[in-house]
Amino acid sequence: MFYNYLKIFIRNLKKNPAYILINILGLSVGMAASILIFLFVQHELSYDKYHENADNIYRVSRAWYNQDGEISLHLGHAAPPFAPLLKSDFDDKVKEAVRLMNIPLVVKDDSKSFDEEKFFFSDPEVFKVFSWKLKDGDAEKALTFPDGMVISESMANKYFGDQEAVGKSLELIIGSQKINMQVRGVMEDFPDNSHFKADFIASMEPVANFYGGYEEMMKNFGNNSFGTYLLLEDGVDAKGFEAQLPSFIDRHIPANSQGIAASKGTQLFLWSLKDIHLHSNLDSEFEPNSNIEYVYIYSAIAIFILLIACINFMNLATARSAKRAMEVGLRKVLGADRELLVRQFMGETIFMTFLALVIALMISWVSMPAFSNFTGKALSLNLLGHPEYLLGMIALVFVVGLLAGSYPSLFLSGFQPVKVLKGTYKIGSIHEKLRSVLVVAQFAISIVLMVSVLVVLNQLDFMKSKDLGFDKDEIVVLNASDELTTNYEMMRDRLIQHRGIENVALGSRIPSGRLLDSQGTQAEVGGELLPIDIRIADIHVSHSFMETFGMELTAGRNFDVLQASDSTEAFIINESAVRTIGWASAEEAVGRQFHYGGRRGYVTGVVKDFHFESLHQPISPMVFMIPTDRFNSVAVKLKAEHKDETLAYLKDEWQAMRPDSPFYYYLVADRFEEQYVAEEKVGAIFGFFASLAIIISVLGLYGLSAFATEQRTKEIGIRKVMGASIWSIVSLLGKDLLKLVLIGFVLAIPLAWYGMSGWLDNFAYSVSVSWGIFLVAGLAATVIAALTVSSQSIWAAMINPVDAFKVD
Template sequence: MLLAPHVREEVLGDLQERYVQRVQSQGVSKARRRYWLETLAYMRPAFIKRQKNKYSSTGRQSAGRKSAGRHSAGRQTAEPSALYYCHNMILNYLKIALRNLKRQKVSTSINVIGLAIGLATCILIMLYVQDELSYDRYNEKADRIFRVAQKVRLNGDDVGGPTLGQSAATDLKQQVPEVLKATRFRGQGGEFVSYGTSSFKEDNLLVADSSFFDVFSIPFLKGNPKRALTEPNTVVITDETARKYFGNDDPIGKVLSFGREKIPYRITGVVSNVPASSHFRFDMLASFAADEEEHAGWIYRMNYYTYVLLPEHHDFKKVEAKIARLAEKQIGGELQQWLKLTPEQFRAKGDDFGILLQPLTGIHLYSAFGTAELSPGGTIMYVYVLSAIAAFMLLIACVNFMNLSTATAVRRSREVGVRKVLGSVKGQLRQQFLIESLLLAIVALLVGLLIVAVALPFFNQLTSKALTMNLLTNSSVVAGLIAGTVLVGLLAGSYPAFYLASFKPVLVLKGGFSAGRGNFNLRSGLVVFQFFVTISMIIATVTADRQLRYMQSQKVGFDREQVLVIQNTDMLRNNEAVFRDQIIQSPQVITSSISGQVPVGNSIMDKTTVMSKENPDQGVMSRFYFVDPEYIPTLAISMTQGRNFSKSFPTDSSAVILNETAIRALGWQQDPIGRELIGHTDDNGVKTYYRVIGVVKDFHFESLKQKIEPLVMFLGRNSGNILVKTRTDQIPTFLASLKQQWESFSPTAPFSYSFLDDRFEHVYASEQKIEQVLVLFSSLTIFIACLGLFGLATYTAEQRTKEIGVRKVLGASVGSVVALLCNDFIKLILIALVLASPIAWWGMNQWLNEFAYKVTIDWWIFGVAGLLAVGIALLTVSFQSIKAAMMNPVKSLRSE
């Protein structure tokens, strides 16, 4: 109702009276129409504008109304709310609020900065979480698309994956009526693609069905989505790729040549770039080759990511059951064919197989297939943890706010007393304090947004995402943000509001009021909570840092210094060895080895079973390395027994070198040299035996997250990389000469290289990121907690000015007074430490469980965290305490 309260009764009465009259004279409909017209006539400033100064003695309206109100006290028709929501009073509150905030600059800035940082963190994390949750939602049919993945259990390990065999998609489409569309694609490693003279390595190359675009919504810029991938040797490229190869020319119909064999692929379409929030990414999407269909089966050549599109509003669990039955039949048949085992026999050993449907929108956060995915997935855990951190930060900021406002309350208790004596009721006082905290919250929001704008580039670097503030221009987000801020303001202001409003005016005005010990309990609870969070963060940061240092300093079992890895040397084809031999001639090179396997990084290697000759039934899952004789010297892996491969022993082609773990797994602790193992069994059951000639010390071939597994090294040709052990300190010139030699072979691939120690660092990039995030957040929480503590210390010192004065007069030293003031806080922090330790210990234990090789969480970490917290707290508190203790007691006692 727009009408001003003081005219409301009169106007409504008028309207109704005329309406009733007209109903009698002109009929209902006409009367109703006139009623609305008349109502519209009230839409003018005179009625909408609220009455000025309701307490002025010259206000005839209110005077008249008051006297009339007395007569009709029995039926209160005037709205009681008119009493509270008078805009004059609100203006007064705002004025008082601004004056107060100005007078208490320190506590105001602490409040605003604390809340702003809390809000900024919240917004940043919200942006991140929003981005994580929005994965794959760009698809128009996102909620109807499911990926068919398989779950397999072998020897007690879950070895399922997101891929199926070639014919799964076709079978699903034909035999399950609910499957409207089925499509599949597979990754195709890195491929060198050239057009004319320009050649690039394309890492994001997928090979897909023509139905790909029926399922996924990736818009075409050029070409026809229906026909784009129907023929073999056609390719669809993204806009960015098109620009890379052709600039502004029209790429349609142009032919790219793929790989060493220069297979021609014709471009049939250009699509817009795949959104960053997609669980797969491609720069090129090629059609399946004509011979693709030869390898039929569900578990034979499981390279295909298979997706199905279901009808709208369909329970996918039912379809999953149907598909599971189909899979049982198909996979069961294949097991019979390949392993000569019926599904029952297969399961009898504790193994299992089956399929599951993964909702498209859940793949990024929930899928647990790790490296088998096309792009590294997120973890729902991190989303939860980050949201929790955001909530904590905000909570701490709110707690500070409440703490400080309550603490400063006593300074304002006189104001409250006077207001009460002059007739304010509780509601009005509450309103006043809520308005103050709202004001602060809104200022904090503005400051927070500023911080977000400044911090976003760094945050993006940290999370390697491309978040923008664009999301914040969305009207519903803006509304949410404002509503959130208002809520925070109200929540943060509610305690002081209710607390202050309940002051007894007589007590306050007599001056006998002081914040009693009882109030201290709540505030100390809040301090304990803050330091609980802070100490937990410190413990987490220290532990993560130790783990990271541990992993980096851990002996990996090979020498990673001065080792250069030249990549893609297989593109030299027969010249690979020639190139290597050329390199070795250089005086700067010690040794050089050609190898497909470089110990660091995710070398996706299958595990294969080997058996000892004596005990052929007991297989040991191990990794195979095919190496040349230079491999072990180049990496300086130490041999514990036996000898390395050598060209002077022709029999070495059937020799193997094992690592110590493999020796243990095979049970050959005594004298392994000369024993034989079964490395390979062909289809006819003919076994190939390999003789052990040496044992190497265990070395870490991946990151320290994985346990060292049994390793079998064969002598064999295995191209891909050339490892070069150098002794030079003139790396740039050396690299330049290498590049020159490389190009003399005119390969299709450009010269690319890396250093082994850099690759090693790179493996731990995600852990480093976690540490950075932890350091960032723990310093933020420490900062906020200190702000809160500082405010509280100011307050305590002020409260006890007189006490300190009396103590000093009676002979207390400065030191003892400072100790007195700090004592309270130290106690609180110790309580927080006791509470935080077990929880932090539990949390970090969970995190460390990801690593096969890890540090232990020692008790001294808790000590350090506690000392750190106490130290920081003392620094914060002592400034105020010392100031209070140094004060001349005459000053504080004189004013009595």
């Protein structure tokens, strides 16, 4: 029986090669795209699940509330006392509690030094919580030594080559401080599916010394730079545990001066380790996380493309039903029942789907390196190493085969033999309408994807071209140090003498970063000094900061180096802070008393609102002040015409001032660009897969129009004899299919508008989904469809009528 079906399939392939190839090609392209997307989605969903205790590991985050109860800041990190206090207060629930602090620093061996971004300090129990494997050394003891440090295999090769790393020493340079640490273990490189990756994990002792010892560190609830992770006992209800944290906060943090409990202003939350990568996009993370919405979007794209390919198959199979009507009639006369025919046609479909899968796997393997490089994920399609992948491929064949072949099989097997053999069988209108519905659905999906591409591109262009309120171009940022800040004025005077440097400034935060620092605020409102419960972020700057970045003051004056009081009493705030405090105007704010943290003074100026952070965030209330310390960065404004020369000069100066540190810099403009990499990838993925959807749809439309033209060849010949023009024939053949495309366009409008409006809600500042975008997408789809249909119609219209009547 199978051999008979195979012979029939091969016979049909020889008779209708274009039809078979269009179906197989459409299915293979759709399946290849889906395989790639599902590999990416599977990788996204696998983050941190490799840890043995992943189900019981939770990260602690900390949020602050405004007086209206809204969260003003939510950090993925917490203060250093929380981990040990949670362990001691809830010893029946918390099995282990550890802290990790990421401090980018310089690591030096005997001959060379490197900037290392992935350097962490941690508590010794970290290897009891996480399943990072040591290839050399003792995990339980490595970090119990004050100078203990564990490094990754990559770092062992980088610093020591083929030599034994354990027992060797490395020098850490943190600002002006130098610390010698000994390698006590070498761990495997972190898997790609980790929400953060460490190259170094060192003892917490140097961090504690920075605070003045462990006792002092345990009093510091203000520095929230510690990733705090809990390993809970089996069976602990995380939500129930989280509900007990407000009372925990009130036990350890005193009420404020008004007697308001600490838990009213700040709160702790628990995040399952497995949820961090896709669900946590807080104001501070060790590394940028992804978003579950993109998993949904990519999954939907994969399903849509598969659906379009299946629709192609159904349309072409039912459209060409007349070609197989006689075969079905004869089989029924010879005793074949409907069930047998359904099995035959479903078998043919599944066999075609299997062939499509083989081609799809070849396409996927060829495309995998480029797709992995594009997504930044280590994706692979190892069917032998991952049996679940093989099972997934088998399931894909049957799902696609059943989806694509179910309706054609039922339709073809339903032919009535008497009508077929008499030649009176006609396809019912209900089947014609269903085929029309499928074409409409196909192009509606394609147009939704096209609209999505245009919206994403519009938003990207908006973000990159929007005036941020300051000059971000040609500003180089270097890491500050005690040597630089102590001798800042001398350094600045020397640097601005160079013809390629316009200005130099210091800052604790630089535009394109996050505003994570804030302190308590009091301001003079209505003649009375009142506490301001809404968060105002602080930036410590030098006198030339505003000038260097080209920021515009709307009232008052800039910091003045000649006025000594500016270093102790002057504040500059932005317009958002003016509104937050309740002053009627920027002019009213100037001269008002302003107390911030431990400093008392006056507002000397108001800077025009500008975008310090990315356009994902609204403009925050900000205050600028001149401190005596806490400068993290040096900003140097360059002249574009001397950029390369000036960078070489800065490198020489840097090496003279900090001979132990490698020269590292970034451009503010580039940092803003980097913040939109995720959106750029979404746009590229939408564009690529929307193109595939259009290609698959065009293949199907081409097949349908070719078949429709073939069926009406004699009619075309008669019309030409009667004097019909080529244009009238082309219009006759194409108008019905083009109507379906236009209906698909109408249906796509609300779907695309709803989906992309939700995506744009992720941005504080965004474009709108305009009618122009819909018109461009609709026009593009119509033109593509028209060209596809007309290519067949023109060919048919130009056939010699004599040849048309010869067609069998």
